[in-house]
Amino acid sequence: MDKFRITMPSPQSYIRSLGPISAAIFDDRGIIIDCNRQFTALFNGNFEIGKTPLSELLPDENNLETLRLRWENSQETGENVIVKANTGPAAPSEIRCSLCSAEHGERKMHILVLHDKGVAGELSLLQQFSGTFIKDVNLGVLLVDNEFRLVDVSELACSILGIDRQQSINRPMEDIFQSVPKEHQLVQRTLLDGVLVRNHGVSWTNNRERYELLMDSNLLRDEAGNVVGAYVIFKDVTNLRSLEQQVQRSDRLAMIGQIAAGTAHEIRNPLTSIKGFLQVLNRTFYQTGMEREQGYTDLMLGEIDRINELVNEFLLLSKPKNVTYDKIDMSSVIRDILPIINNQAVLHNVTIQYQSVYQIPKIVADRELLKQVFINLCKNGIEAMVQGGTLTIIERVEYRERKVHVEVHDAGPGIPAFLIDKIFDPFFTTKDSGTGLGLSVCQRIIHDIGGSIRVSSKGYGTTFTVSMPFSPS
Structure with a gap:
């Protein structure tokens, strides 16, 4: 086997196991076909899976073959391979890279790994923060570009919103949530126009599960002040909202229970007397053949039983x-x-x-x-x-x-x-x-x-x- 070629169950799982290191997979034509979150953050999402060639990301590299030869020579000389990367509106960043071939079944791919060097060291820290932040189990995060396409999304957001990350990245948000009426979609295109929210409470239903979310959003701008995208962050506060509602209901129930416990005795005493006399009248009407009057007393006895049942339910509101x-x-x-x-x-x-x-x-x-x-x-x-x-x-x-x-x-x-x-x-x-x-x-x-x-x-x-x-x- 070629020493620069690796065989693995899944190149995609490999690049996602690299921690804070940026990595991407290219096909034989030099077109990017997948990447990890760190790679997306490094290039600010300014590429399109399945369309963007290597030369747009690394302007000095004409094709993969040239870069592969540079990498092979570096293994003989021990020198690093430094490339210039279009990571933002400023001058291209100089970054150390490595390249290897990968096989998945009969398909051949190329894995590009970018290691930070020099001024890119600062970017590495931001990448690590970005990677850790978006994986935070307590936060849902969505990152969109200025064309309202999803650039990245956290695992918690995928779980709550019921979307598949691999199928959603680089797709328009309207397509991802096309099954939801436009006015009820969690993220609106007006976000890019500056319509932002702070501590905005929303409800979201995924299948039979209902979530209470607390949402924030903001715009992302480049050094010139131009809008390049936006982010949405939300926290699942379902348990907190449920707890608040339970406390409020418990307070009301406790108050009603105290009132019921204090008045039930006073209510039942006269009811017992009224019911007793009505039963006597009911028996008398039956014996004398006064069917209409007996019907009236039957109706009144039934209503008294209903009152008794209501009093019993009141009493159950206090602690059993x-x-x-x-x-x-x-x-x-x-x-x-x-x-x-x-x-x-x-x-x-x-x-x-x-x-x-x-x-x-x-x-x-x-x-x-x-x-x-x-x-x-x-x-x-x-x-x-x-x-x-x-x-x-x-x-x-x-x-x-x-x-x-x-x-x-x-x-x-x-x-x-x-x-x-x-x-x-x-x-x-x-x-x-x-x-x-x-x-x-x-x-x-x-x-x-x-x-x-x-x-x-x-x-x-x-x-x-x-x-x-x-x-x-």
């Missing part, structure tokens, strides 16, 4: 009393409530589909309170499917996060985006006869266990995900 925490099997809780859910489903022409996990890890919780949570969630899902359908209950285990997840998914019309943030608020309901306390109670129970409950809805169907931590056995 006599809670018994124990290690329980989540699958057994779901199986216990299935007969109740099935009876409700039959009345609404709904089919129940349950996917369990074998030997699911045990969690610490109150069994009866968990039953109440899942009965409520399943009941809501069944009632949402007015035309019938399938209610799906899915168990999942995330061993890395040490969490058990239970998803309750209905095939109803979904929840509008402008309402989805309100559904856990006390007294908020979309039902004609609902109290708006069911989901608030469910959230309080799950939070007391140390878990979380999330909702997602995207045009069709709604999914509630209950997540609870488990400890190693």
Whole structure:
């Protein structure tokens, strides 16, 4: 094998393993076909994959063959190969380089590696900062040029936005997000006109996952003050926003619970008396054949029962009393409530589909309170499917996060985006006869266990995900 030729599983993975060193892959014609982030940063993205020849980046090098001969001679003499690179509007930078051939299958390529020298040492530090910054796991970063093409993007941004980095680099932003209506795209072309944002909160939905993002943007200018591109930086603050909302709801629930606990006794006493006398009247009307009057009392007794149920829900908003925490099997809780859910489903022409996990890890919780949570969630899902359908209950285990997840998914019309943030608020309901306390109670129970409950809805169907931590056995 030629000593200047290497064989590897993937030249692309090789150049991305070089850390802060800039590297690119060229074909036999001298056209750049791939590069790492450091190479993109070194040339400020002023090239196009699949089109730009070597001579545009290294103006003194006519072709790859000449550069290859210089590199081979340097191995005999021990001298460095110095090239001039068009790294910016100033004079070309002098940079030390090396070159080798690569084979991937039957395809032959050439790998150009640029090592910093002299004044380029300062650029090396910037490159290292740039490479580290864009890989920061806590930040989403997008870099666009003055033609609104994506020059680079961080891994976190790819994950949250649902894009593939290799397929997106050097493509127009409109093409990358063509499935999203223009007015809802995360990055607008007006960014290049100076329409910048600071600490701008936006929501983004990727499949069933909803993210809350805090976004900043700014322009990039050359030494002459001309706009050469722009960047967008965002941070995922979903957990923080969720925590703030939970605290606000908890405060409201605590206040309502205190009011309910103080007034429930005063409400129930007169209700008990009224109900007792109505039952006496109801029996008397029945015995004397006064059917119309008996119907009135039946109606009043039913309304009193509704008031009692509302008072009971109020009391559940305060911290539950006599809670018994124990290690329980989540699958057994779901199986216990299935007969109740099935009876409700039959009345609404709904089919129940349950996917369990074998030997699911045990969690610490109150069994009866968990039953109440899942009965409520399943009941809501069944009632949402007015035309019938399938209610799906899915168990999942995330061993890395040490969490058990239970998803309750209905095939109803979904929840509008402008309402989805309100559904856990006390007294908020979309039902004609609902109290708006069911989901608030469910959230309080799950939070007391140390878990979380999330909702997602995207045009069709709604999914509630209950997540609870488990400890190693």
